[in-house]
Amino acid sequence: MTELADLLRRQIAATGPITVGEYMAACLFHPRHGYYTTRDPLGAAGDFTTAPEISQMFGELVGLALAQAWLDRGAPAPVALAELGPGRGTLMADILRATARVPGFHDAARPVLVEASPTLRARQHETLADRDIDWIDAVGDLPDLPLFLVANEFLDALPVRQFLRDGDAWRERLVGVADDHLTFALGPATAFPDLDHRLADTGQGDMVETSAAATSVAAEIGGRIARRGGVALLIDYGSDGSLGDTFQAVRRHEKEDPLATPGAADLTAHVDFAALSRAAPCPVAGPVAQGVWLERLGIVARARTLADRLEGSARGAHVEGFRRLTHPDAMGHLFKVMALHDDAAPPPGLDIP
Ligand code: SAH
Numbered sequence: 001m002t003e004l005a006d007l008l009r010r011q012i013a014a015t016g017p018i019t020v021g022e023y024m025a026a027c028l029f030h031p032r033h034g035y036y037t038t039r040d041p042l043g044a045a046g047d048f049t050t051a052p053e054i055s056q057m058f059g060e061l062v063g064l065a066l067a068q069a070w071l072d073r074g075a076p077a078p079v080a081l082a083e084l085g086p087g088r089g090t091l092m093a094d095i096l097r098a099t100a101r102v103p104g105f106h107d108a109a110r111p112v113l114v115e116a117s118p119t120l121r122a123r124q125h126e127t128l129a130d131r132d133i134d135w136i137d138a139v140g141d142l143p144d145l146p147l148f149l150v151a152n153e154f155l156d157a158l159p160v161r162q163f164l165r166d167g168d169a170w171r172e173r174l175v176g177v178a179d180d181h182l183t184f185a186l187g188p189a190t191a192f193p194d195l196d197h198r199l200a201d202t203g204q205g206d207m208v209e210t211s212a213a214a215t216s217v218a219a220e221i222g223g224r225i226a227r228r229g230g231v232a233l234l235i236d237y238g239s240d241g242s243l244g245d246t247f248q249a250v251r252r253h254e255k256e257d258p259l260a261t262p263g264a265a266d267l268t269a270h271v272d273f274a275a276l277s278r279a280a281p282c283p284v285a286g287p288v289a290q291g292v293w294l295e296r297l298g299i300v301a302r303a304r305t306l307a308d309r310l311e312g313s314a315r316g317a318h319v320e321g322f323r324r325l326t327h328p329d330a331m332g333h334l335f336k337v338m339a340l341h342d343d344a345a346p347p348p349g350l351d352i353p
Contacts, residue, residue: 004033004263009177017174017185020247021159021211023259024267028157029116033263036117036157042087047251047266050153051235051290051331052091055321057306058152059094061297062233066095066148067102069231069347070109077108079146079230084114084139084217085154089127095150096131109148114139139220147230149221155276156236156268158213162247163195165206170195173207175259182259202243209242209269215279222280222340231347232340238271239336240287246270273338285339285346288353291332294325296349 008026012018018026028035041047051058070079083092092111099105111133115121121135136142162173169189176185198208221232238246249258251265258267273287286293303322310318324330339350 002033002261002263004030005182005261007033008175008182008262009180012175012177012182017176017187019161020173020175021161021213023175023262024159024247024269027262027265027267028159030263034117035263035266036120038119038263040088040119040123041266048253050087051325051335052094052152053088054324055318056094057299057302057322058294058325059091060098060302061294061299062091062150062152062235063095063098064102065233065297065348066150066231067099067105069341069344070105070148071102073146073229073342073344075104075108076146076229077104078110079108079148080112080143081109082112082114082142082147082149084149084151085157086113086115086124087120087153089113089124091150091152092124092133093127096128110134110143110145112136112142114142139217142221142224144224144228146228147221147224147232149230149232150235151217151232152235154236155211155214155217155234155271156238157266158211158217160209160211160214160247160269162207162209162245163192165198165202165204165208167204168199170208182262184259201241206243207245209246209272210275211269211272214271215275218276218279218340219281222282222284225340225342226282229342229344231342233347234271234273234276234338234340235290235335236271237331237334237336238273238287241274242270242272271336273336276338280340283341283343283346285341285350286353287336287338288350289328289333290335290337291326291328293337293349294332296352299326 086092113135163170166189170192171189172187174185174187246269249256249265249267277284326332339347
């Protein structure tokens with residue numbers, strides 16, 4: 001039993017069941033026992049691996065797509081080059097390396113990282129030691145500038161609430177306590193006006209998920225882009241609309257019961273791109289499958305060039321990384337890329353539906 005499990009059990013015993021969203025927020029960001037607050041979860045020795053940790057090609061292509069979008073908008077200056085949830089800083093390092101030769105881009109672009117975890121902030125400082133970077137706590141603190149932004153596997157970490165359809169009402173899934181253990185329970189059947197539109201595309205017993213945190217990020221970034229211009233690339237696993245229970249825990253690269261080890265496992269839910277799109281007060285392009293998007297940006301040619309410089313096991317690892325990023329059986333299909341943009345053309349790779 002983790003210390004956080006004990007704290008949550010006592011809290012629930014005293015004040016009643018909590019929502020899945022409250023549970024997720026406590027597990028990920030409790031100041032003393034939260035998953036992200038206390039550790040660096042990334043990489044082979046950690047709990048999960050992300051696209052930028054798999055291959056440098058991912059960050060290179062994200063960087064060049066953002067720089068091309070910047071050129072397409074007449075190379076404005078200054079602009080914010082922002083990343084939400086930068087993990088180890090690998091993606092931003094690859095973006096900056098790949099865009100170093102785009103004339104004027106580094107002079108115009110002020111890198112800003114939005115990171116809530118002190119542990120990962122320290123890690124990002126190490127990775128990006130020689131760069132001039134600003135760290136902020138939340139998207140509301142972004143500078144008032146044209147925005148060129150990427151978020152990879154950030155939105156899936158934001159809390160979701162879950163609702164089970166019961167007639168024309170919904171029962172919220174809650175976390176309670178039974179026999180001294182955390183357990184799922186259902187709240188009373190209640191009308192939720194925010195879910196009225198889901199009565200049309202769900203049936204009795206279906207589960208839907210909502211993330212107020214994710215839609216408010218889309219509203220905030222989209223509002224800035226509508227006002228000041230720019231593009232945001234939102235990359236994550238999910239689909240165009242939410243249906244079913246996608247709340248999951250991963251520890252040491254294996255799935256586990258999300259209530260088993262609060263604070264010690266990564267908790268995520270699929271991103272509902274349709275909800276983000278509705279929340280953004282600006283044009284939206286995509287989502288497009290990650291594999292398709294990377295191929296449109298030229299990953300095959302880049303993979304060949306890099307492969308020609310490598311031998312033996314390094315070459316094998318590189319080819320395997322390329323496969324994982326693009327293949328439909330790996331990350332190529334489940335992961336999607338969606339762009340929020342201004343009145344200029346969508347960013348490269350998202351100009352075709
Ligand atoms: N983008 C990185 C890391 C993904 S892990 C990569 O692709 O490798 C999720 C990241 O989002 C971590 O850096 C985590 O600390 C951060 N994060 C999660 N929720 C956050 C929140 N509400 N505010 C700020 N950062 C958050």
